Amino acid sequence: MSDPHLRARLVVERPRFRLDVEFAAEAGQVIALLGPNGAGKTTALRALAGLTPLSAGDITLNGLALHTLPVERRPIGMVFQDYLLFPHLSALDNVAFGPRCHGASKQEARRTAAAWLERVGLAEQAASRPGRLSGGQAQRVALARALAAEPDLLLLDEPLAALDAHTRLEIRSRLRRHLGEFGGATVLVTHDPLDAMVLADHLVVVENGAVVQEGGPAEVARRPRTDYVARLVGLNLYRGEADEHHVTVGDVVFSVTERLRGPVFIAFPPSAVALFRSRPDGTPRNLWQATIEGIERHGDNVRVHLAGPLAAAADITPAAVADLDLTAGQAIWAAVKATETHAYPA
């Protein structure tokens, strides 16, 4: 088949918001929709499911014109951002709901459901009503419920958001395993770059209702094209003008290893930024004076937010903070090793 499994163009008009995105996925592929709060990710998923009507556009799944079908005829499974488990049914019956709708007998459906609950590690809670489940337990049941319907297209709205770190790791790898076995396409909405990187084959970054970047996870992580994406993957990102091995960003000139001309992006990780109380000697490249805007613990390190000609984040060790005696509002010199920068055409 030359046509992709899923191809969608989704246009939704709202009074003060317009969504217009387009993407495609091969069978077995996982697409992650990433984007800031209010970007339109949930809206896009709802449009795929048929819960929000399209203003324009179309959806083709496996040759089927999905946008012409009512919700219940679309071969989809969906996990909602706030679960929406049926409060009057036990966890088991929640999961059995999909199979029953697809014609399984009561017993059969319950057997399937029990197997799914087992797989998400909730066999013990099978008889509990959703009101008695903790937040994370509820989300796992929602996941099982969507998967048990054996959909062709799986729609996940932040399926891992409420899970604790441990469970998250487990469920993430289980989800990955299932998505690997899964013949259909998956569209995953998430905020968590790690989830996106681990689970998705293809990222679609949405901001303000439009696609601002898409590509493989590695590609997106390495070459962010917007501030949001850069922050997501933990990079500092600027737009500059390249002239061979030099890139000028405002008043600051960077040496880079790439050889480029014209408008480019330049990106480097916070850990590549070194801070100095006084101007260091040597070449004036990759060096600028900044003001400390804030300091916060960040894992084992400390993240320093810099204002000045370039807004940047720098990660340094707690020891260094003590040595440099850093406080907010203080002026400081920042430098980046040329080998740690990465430049690419804008």
Added chain:
Amino acid sequence: MSDPHLRARLVVERPRFRLDVEFAAEAGQVIALLGPNGAGKTTALRALAGLTPLSAGDITLNGLALHTLPVERRPIGMVFQDYLLFPHLSALDNVAFGPRCHGASKQEARRTAAAWLERVGLAEQAASRPGRLSGGQAQRVALARALAAEPDLLLLDEPLAALDAHTRLEIRSRLRRHLGEFGGATVLVTHDPLDAMVLADHLVVVENGAVVQEGGPAEVARRPRTDYVARLVGLNLYRGEADEHHVTVGDVVFSVTERLRGPVFIAFPPSAVALFRSRPDGTPRNLWQATIEGIERHGDNVRVHLAGPLAAAADITPAAVADLDLTAGQAIWAAVKATETHAYPA
């Protein structure tokens, strides 16, 4: 004052669950309740708020016997796991609700509310009903609503869970700033170790309704005492028997830099684990044979889960994966540098 600002002993009995925790906090301190799904964190918060009756125990806040007061007389602010914004009120009126209940005039309350919405970056959404807010926007409104009531004790049930990475960073630092200014105590429930580390002065780890570990973030991160905590802070953790510089864990013997005797914990990060296709030469210490259980991308690296005498995680570069030609089920040798292990009394 020698007494802490907040001192609580909370006992809640449920048919198949018993919560029994005790903690204290100084004025201005932030306590994080960490724990796996279903551990009882939400239950503990609800008990503090008076929404779930205590089976036994007491709560003293600033000399006040909190457990004797009805919910509405307790000087608390609470952010719920699923927000619970009033669906019939605009974002502004949701936030103004607390001030109004505390006697402010309608105008005054709205002014306060507008200021709070501004602070969480939602001035534009002031007139929207909760049904029209995205998940993250809703959570920020919930945060503003709790803070606007100017409580003495702030209860946060995963206040950052639905936020995107960028907003999260912002709100987290704003929250931190506010918590810094805040004179009362804060109890924060979270799954996210980063949130806990950044925001909290003191961690209380709850598992199965009981406190399993508590202490400063650095202390807990460095010396986890349960599997859950270890995984949370990204360490491999084992319980062993120390004899001077050697610690025996099952069949494996580790060399450690500490000098201890008797039962100890030993911990090391996944990045400290090296993998070899065949038995490496040299000292047999810190070396064991394992089976690969699973492999997943993990940030820029790859995380390999090992089974065998020790269940462990190892982080290696993608290049190394290719070199070693790793696949699930394969047998492999694992080794840890003595300098990267950390042992402490159990």
Added chain:
Amino acid sequence: GSGDSGAAATAAPSSSAPAAPTSLTVFAAASLTETFTELGKTFEAANPGVKVTFNFGSSATLAQQITQGAPADVFAAASPATMKTVTDASLAGAPTTFVRNKLEIAVPADNPAKVDDLKDLTDPKVKVALCAEQVPCGAAATKALDAAGLKVTPVTLEQDVKATLTKVELGEVDAALVYKTDVLSAGGKVTGIDFPEADKAINDYPIAALSKAPAPDLAKKFVDLVLSQQGKDVLVKAGFEAA
């Protein structure tokens, strides 16, 4: 003894109404409940194997039901007007007046307003209840008051005579114009006071066998029973005046 067996017969599920002529259906004004029930038993005793079923209700409702095709054999109304709607629809032959009812002043047993004749009702301090003009007792009351040349301002115009009587029984009003039969049925709770103008406002009760009666022979027999001396005795005992 006999009450029990009668009740048992009543309780037995009677199969569809328009059955063999072993069953007679009588539609009668609610004020005839007691007397007609007694006559029904007499009729059943005289005609073994026949079961009499009554449908008691407001005369107007009964007339409405008959014009809409109710399977009735006999209709006994509390006013000539309601009977007229049935005869006008040619559903009954000429009706016969079988009994009359006369007005009395009813006052509570303790007679708080010290009423003793019709003139006392014009006192504005006396609360009076009358029947609405649309119902027979109201029409009769108007006639009587007109005949006496008195003008009474009542506090209420009741929908039927029983409701009027209830107001007296409970002491809500000090006096009311109701039928003699009603005063009698209330036992000692109200006192009746006769007045001369009552003779000018007598209400007739007509009865007729219906032309589409499922059991025409039995219908005729029942009408005859009501009109017989035996029937009259029962009715007069309850306070009616013989026609």
Added chain:
Amino acid sequence: MLFALALIGMAFLVLPLAGLLIRAPWSTLPQRLGQPQVLEALRLSLVTATVATAACLVLGVPLAWLLARVPFPGRRLVRALVTIPLVLPPVVGGVALLLVLGRRGLVGQWLDTTFGFSLPFTTAGVVVAEAFVAMPFLVISVEGALRAADLRYEEAAATLGASRWTVFRRVTMPLIAPGIVAGAVLCWARALGEFGATITFAGNFPGRTQTMPLAVYLALETEPDAAIVLSLLLLVVSVAILAALRDRWVTTA
């Protein structure tokens, strides 16, 4: 404030009962209640009210769903028309039923000539009259519950492949169970107390169409004290049934 108002409201509803209790002729009570006609009327009342409620549930819940969930032209009007039997004085309601379902009525004529079957003056007619008067209570309560319910559960069910009917049966209905129970209680109680439409449409035949309220009416004509006894019996039985039933429904719902 809330408590005070609630207590006044409660007193207003319950005090008149006290009046009846004081007035009741306790000495002759057992003898009056022992009469077979009384039990017959009570049985008939309970059976017809229950059957009428069942019929109202079957027809009324879908109607409420239609009004709450399916937009169609004229919905406003239909919604208002549904309240008609509420506003119509019951006796007129009975006349209207006679005009339509009576032996000479619009539909009744056809029923009579085709099947030789006629509703008025039968127990089925009592059920029809009660259902007609009581159904709006059910429809309006259930519609209110449907409007208050969270639509998104129904969306979730649709994404799992549930048809409209399945969504309705397995998600909507259980979610609004308290509303349906409330509506059914109203409906049942209204049917149990129904008088005007019943006596007009179905007549007043002991054992066949004479329900308790009709028996009370006749008793009022002859012995007012007996009427109070009958009313008390009806009250005690219905209150007992509701108290027993509703709590069970409410808790399992």
Added chain:
Amino acid sequence: MLFALALIGMAFLVLPLAGLLIRAPWSTLPQRLGQPQVLEALRLSLVTATVATAACLVLGVPLAWLLARVPFPGRRLVRALVTIPLVLPPVVGGVALLLVLGRRGLVGQWLDTTFGFSLPFTTAGVVVAEAFVAMPFLVISVEGALRAADLRYEEAAATLGASRWTVFRRVTMPLIAPGIVAGAVLCWARALGEFGATITFAGNFPGRTQTMPLAVYLALETEPDAAIVLSLLLLVVSVAILAALRDRWVTTA
């Protein structure tokens, strides 16, 4: 399936209206409606039903709240007792009211001797009778809505410092607005159609206590056609008011 049932339900409720329309004496209609007593009765009906509904809202919503939210011993019984006026044949309800609030009633006697004020035969008496009969509809609908509502919003309000009364007023009430509207509609419609208790308790005097249903009933005695005209007038007016009002309430709620 759903549609079919809903349509049958709708037909059942609306068809009898058709019967009335066919039977109505259209030629003499304008003349009949022009009579001043008719308009007087209509005005009185609308005013008393509206005042009675307002009274029921003030007393009934707190009562519903008490029954739904505050556990107290005997709650089951009280909940069942609230349905009494539903089951009580209205005429008996009127008698019960007289026994308590009449001139010689338990409370009425005291009212009469202390204030020289007596409820029967006054417009206020009509309101009392209508409120007594209609309040259970409101209480039960609102209680159902309260039970179906999500308690956790009330919890959230309490953590923000809202007293029970504030929670009730600013959170509970708006959240269950559709339920309250449904209850108020039932209550109003029931009050508008109320006949038996009104005539028994308040009597029937044109301009003071004669509401439309009373006028209809008396018209039935002499001219059934006039009764149909009056009923239709009552129907049209109430349907128009409900259609106009409810959609506005429902959408702003």
